[in-house]
Amino acid sequence: MPMRNQVSDVEKIPQVFIEISLEEMHARVAEHIEDGWRFLQLCATTIESGIELVYTLGRGPEVENLVTNIANGDIVPSITDLAPAAFFFENETKELFGVNFKGIAIDFGGNFYKLSEPFPMNPDGFYVEIPADEPEPQVESEDELEPKPEAEPEAESADGGEADE
Amino acid sequence: MSERTVIPFGPQHPVLPEPIHLDLVMEDERVVQAIPQLGFIHRGLERLVKTRDYMHFVYVTERICGICSFGHSYGYSQTIERLMGIEVPMRAEYLRVIWFELSRIHSHLLWMGLAADSFGYENLFYQCWRLRERVLDIFEKTTGGRVILSACNVGGVNYDIDNSELAGISQIIQKLKRDAKPLIKALVKDRSIKDRLVGSGYLSQEDAVKLSIVGPFARASGVEEDIRMFGVGGYGELAEFKPQTSTQGDNYARVAVRCNELLQSCDIICEMIDKIPDGPICEKPKGNPPEAQGIGRVEQPRGEVVYYVKGNGTRFLERFRIRTPTSQNVAGMVQLLQGCELSEVPLNILTIDPCISCTER
Amino acid sequence: MSGTSKSPWIIHYDGSSCNGCDIEVLACLTPMYDVERFGVINTGNPKHADVFLITGAVNERNIGVVKQIYSQMLEPKVVVACGACACSGGIFHDCYNVIGGVDKAIPVDVYVPGCAVRPEALIDAVVAGLGALEEKRAALELASSYEAKELAKAAEQERLAEAASQPLLEEPAKTEEQTDIDINADEEPGE
Numbered sequence: 001m002p003m004r005n006q007v008s009d010v011e012k013i014p015q016v017f018i019e020i021s022l023e024e025m026h027a028r029v030a031e032h033i034e035d036g037w038r039f040l041q042l043c044a045t046t047i048e049s050g051i052e053l054v055y056t057l058g059r060g061p062e063v064e065n066l067v068t069n070i071a072n073g074d075i076v077p078s079i080t081d082l083a084p085a086a087f088f089f090e091n092e093t094k095e096l097f098g099v100n101f102k103g104i105a106i107d108f109g110g111n112f113y114k115l116s117e118p119f120p121m122n123p124d125g126f127y128v129e130i131p132a133d134e135p136e137p138q139v140e141s142e143d144e145l146e147p148k149p150e151a152e153p154e155a156e157s158a159d160g161g162e163a164d165e
Numbered sequence: 166m167s168e169r170t171v172i173p174f175g176p177q178h179p180v181l182p183e184p185i186h187l188d189l190v191m192e193d194e195r196v197v198q199a200i201p202q203l204g205f206i207h208r209g210l211e212r213l214v215k216t217r218d219y220m221h222f223v224y225v226t227e228r229i230c231g232i233c234s235f236g237h238s239y240g241y242s243q244t245i246e247r248l249m250g251i252e253v254p255m256r257a258e259y260l261r262v263i264w265f266e267l268s269r270i271h272s273h274l275l276w277m278g279l280a281a282d283s284f285g286y287e288n289l290f291y292q293c294w295r296l297r298e299r300v301l302d303i304f305e306k307t308t309g310g311r312v313i314l315s316a317c318n319v320g321g322v323n324y325d326i327d328n329s330e331l332a333g334i335s336q337i338i339q340k341l342k343r344d345a346k347p348l349i350k351a352l353v354k355d356r357s358i359k360d361r362l363v364g365s366g367y368l369s370q371e372d373a374v375k376l377s378i379v380g381p382f383a384r385a386s387g388v389e390e391d392i393r394m395f396g397v398g399g400y401g402e403l404a405e406f407k408p409q410t411s412t413q414g415d416n417y418a419r420v421a422v423r424c425n426e427l428l429q430s431c432d433i434i435c436e437m438i439d440k441i442p443d444g445p446i447c448e449k450p451k452g453n454p455p456e457a458q459g460i461g462r463v464e465q466p467r468g469e470v471v472y473y474v475k476g477n478g479t480r481f482l483e484r485f486r487i488r489t490p491t492s493q494n495v496a497g498m499v500q501l502l503q504g505c506e507l508s509e510v511p512l513n514i515l516t517i518d519p520c521i522s523c524t525e526r
Numbered sequence: 527m528s529g530t531s532k533s534p535w536i537i538h539y540d541g542s543s544c545n546g547c548d549i550e551v552l553a554c555l556t557p558m559y560d561v562e563r564f565g566v567i568n569t570g571n572p573k574h575a576d577v578f579l580i581t582g583a584v585n586e587r588n589i590g591v592v593k594q595i596y597s598q599m600l601e602p603k604v605v606v607a608c609g610a611c612a613c614s615g616g617i618f619h620d621c622y623n624v625i626g627g628v629d630k631a632i633p634v635d636v637y638v639p640g641c642a643v644r645p646e647a648l649i650d651a652v653v654a655g656l657g658a659l660e661e662k663r664a665a666l667e668l669a670s671s672y673e674a675k676e677l678a679k680a681a682e683q684e685r686l687a688e689a690a691s692q693p694l695l696e697e698p699a700k701t702e703e704q705t706d707i708d709i710n711a712d713e714e715p716g717e
Contacts, residue, residue, distance in 0.1 A: 014401045015460050017458055017461070038374075039377045039677075040377075040379050040471050041471050041473065041486070041488035042489060043473045043488075045483065045484040045488045047476060054458070054473065056488075057471070058462075060395075061395040063460050063462070065458070065460065067635045083377055084375070084376055084496045085376055085377045085378070085492075085493045085494075085495075085496045085497075087496065088493075088495055088496070089488075089492070092472070106200070112203065112204060113204035113525070113587070113623070114204050114586055115201070115207070115586060115588045115622070115623055116586040116622065116623055116625075117211075117622055119381060120209060120212060121211070121212060157490060165202045176588075176591055177539050177570070177591065177595060178570065179568075179569075179570030182540065182545065182548055182549070182552070183545060183548070184540055184588070184591070185538050204585075204587045205542060205585065205587050205588050205591070206543070206582075206585065206588075206620045207542075207544045207585060207587075207623050208542060208583065208585060208621045208623055208624050209621045209622045209624070210618060210621055212621070212622060213618075213620075213621065216620065224617065225617060228544045228616075228617055228618075228641070229544060229546040230544050230546075231543075231544045231546025231547070231548070231549055231642055232546075232547065233547065234543055234544075247671075264653040275549065290556075291555075291557055292555050292557075294552070294553065294556035294558075295556055295557040295558060298553075298556070298558045310642075311544055311550070311642070312546040312549065312550060312642040313641055313642055330555075333690070417686050426568055441692070519670075520545070521546045522543065
């Protein structure tokens, strides 16, 4: 009776699960994407101490999973700047688990699916507003303003010169 | 300066088989931005793992999507088998590949019909679906159901097919391949269809990689990725497998890639039927899934599906998640729609082969 | 049988289904089952349709859409709930986002079980729905004719009552007096 050898399958498509902290997540994903890995999926699971996030990346037959544990109320940096396709999963996780992501490319603000009960997959979940960033420093020095008025007369003189000719 | 108007598209629209809502921001006839709004099919079935044990959950995964039905039960079974270390009999693997490739043929014929209908060729829609009925007859003869088969299970398959019946299926598929060729020729060689499809909806290879899109949508833009080429399960028994790609990246290329895949599937089925060994069809699993996590991947007709499973030692799984191809491709679809004309919108949406019920589960 | 029942037009909407029943609904139009020979056309406009084929256990976002399509259809109309999910929620009846069956959103006339529902059962259901369509049409006509009669009766009674309340002979004199009273109304502040 021919049976398939499971070991050869496991060798054919190796997969690893690596535990890292939330702070290094964005940098690790950026490293992988530069190396040629492709973003596959983002999965959230409710565990006793909070939520476990699994980011899956694939390159060819290999699969690498970056696992991180967060608590309810943590704010996670979004990876849509590296992988735009992640906006779907981040919006969904926000709505089903109450995990807030900072900086999603298209942010539905918790109305992605419009559910009948809030945070159905995470009974302890709650929505945390992202604190506003500090305002960017105003342009104070005149050095930055000077080139503009200089550019205009140059353009005008160039136009005037061409019109004359 | 032209004014911008917003036109709502969907959820009920004759060309869309499934509800999806798009807010199209228009300037005259051009779409400037498309904002998708999903959520019409979200049933929340991932929470059902808590109430249905891992053997019973196969029937739920089958009903995530009616078109990709067998593929979901196949992928789920494969992932659980890998997690639990179950060895599946060879005959079951061959039968699974046969049903899976039949499922791919029926899905591509369905899509070809809908695409033809969306750009006005109603007769071609009827011809494609008439041809598809032969595949549904095979499904009904072998499993009893036309759409939801309930054939795949953890540990193997539920039904066996006699060798004589397999020979009959091989002949039906060869005839189907001969009869599909005039339809494909109509789609691919007809001048007015070519005028409509060539050059529209272009997506470059860099964009395809950056947006991490999958499936024939990506293969038509030159990305050569297909899970079947890694040789998992029955696919390891094929003599050779080469994914169908194109470098043009427009709507015509996507149609051509799917037509080529259809013909390739016919060949795969005939090859599998020639080589199928005898033996048992199911290895009953013993025990419960261990406390571990696992990933499984299958190549469905619409692209690569990723299954994430987490067990906790009991017969109920801790977590189960499906990442379907359309959820990756939504970003690509939004990119495609920018800059196209209003009359091209239905075609551009259908060309990525959206399966919203898979996506929203 | 009226003309509508001889050629009912259908509108189909997917109310959060897995798509299996929807492709069987579309398969009815294809050459194998071919309902177009009975005059059935799949239209996208609710105002043109007589029969509403709905699939799927309706979810939170879809309730409004389903009700809107139903309210836009003109009377008489028939609703056919196709598939196990539309009848009662099916395998998803205990999911959190599902209300469990179409009849919790709109009134249903025909229930068709099956997962996925077979095209033969669908054709059977539409034919059964046509019987209900005929009954509704007859009831509408009866109601409209009954209403017309009631209105005519009420108008007649009103006219008779008005005629009875006015006196027979002094009508012309009363009007002169009334004009006198009107002229003097400012001086004499009512009696």
